Amino acid sequence: MKTDATPLLEADNLAVQIGERWICCDLSMRLMPGERLVLLGPNGAGKTTLLHALAGLREVQRGEVRLQGRALAEWPGRELAQVRGVQPQSQPDWFAATVMETALVGRHPHLGRWAWESGDDVRIAHEALICMGLDHMGERNILTLSGGERQRLAIASLLAQQPDLYLLDEPLSHLDLHYQVAVLAHFSALAQGGAGVVMVLHDLNLAARFADHVVLLDGSGKMVCGTADEVLQADVLSAAFGHPLRRHVIEGQVAFLLE
Structure with a gap:
């Protein structure tokens, strides 16, 4: 491992607690x-x-998490979303949308406040769908997808985000x-x-x-x-x-x- 480069992610003496139960104590990693x-x-x-x-x-009970050498709390939300992408366990779908529209959600951190997706954004989302074998389903309603297809779509949306x-x-x-x-x-x-x-x-x-x-x-x-x-x-x-x-x-x- 190179020691002269800045770690992408660091945890320094991290302690995390749920209620009265400790998840981890003094976790340090790079x-x-x-x-x-x-x-x-x-x-x-x-x-x-x-x-x-x-x-x-x-929130952590003790310690600090740093991204690219900078404490997470110091990152503006939009800038953080351009660098760090998160895929949760489940993706509740409250409204109907197409597969392509859902993949394009991953591009939102890179858009201006009132901007629409560009041709490049559509291309990036389409390439992400190809990676997950969903490019032929671009116009399909996400409410009709199987559990596995929905999971692959969630991953495709994350890929479209292109974080570090x-x-x-x-x-x-x-x-x-x-x-x-x-x-x-x-x-x-x-x-x-x-x-x-x-x-x-x-x-x-x-x-x-x-x-x-x-x-x-x-x-x-x-x-x-x-x-x-x-x-x-x-x-x-x-x-x-x-x-x-x-x-x-x-x-x-x-x-x-x-x-």
Whole structure:
């Protein structure tokens, strides 16, 4: 890891709490451009809460989050939305809209207050739909989409935003195996191009394949933070998830099996 470059995302002695329960205490981490961080942990451990704290959507009890060396609180909202993109777990659709109109929502941070989308904005949104295999559905009503199609559209809208940092909360929900791998491969390609990616995942084997760094929460306020190779060990994961696991290396790929 280069030490002379400015980290894209930093957490400095971060502590996050829900009610009386601590999600994490004294979390310090750095994500450089080109790196992928995966948040892991059992259900209810606080992965979404931590992701929201890193995105600046939730107040922290202690510490600071910085984006490109600048505290999140110092970023104007529109400027922050141009640099940091967030994909939530679910996308409630209260009104009918087309697939293309929904993808174009990702371009809003780049538009003036009263500006309409330009031809370039439409092109960028269309390319995002192509990436998610939805380009043939541009005029379709989003209320008619399946869960997997709606998830891919949410990702396409985020891609159209073109931020430097992507924060993804369970991006693989409702996706079949083909699109799970395709989505992770696409964000890995964006990372290779210099973006930063933070993802909440549940699949340990996909995390082992697509993570550079991991923050593992156990639900009691304890955590393990480090490189993927450091954190993704059988004893560490078994303790966090409450079930014995075995770690194998198969043709160069790490895989975890239940005992």
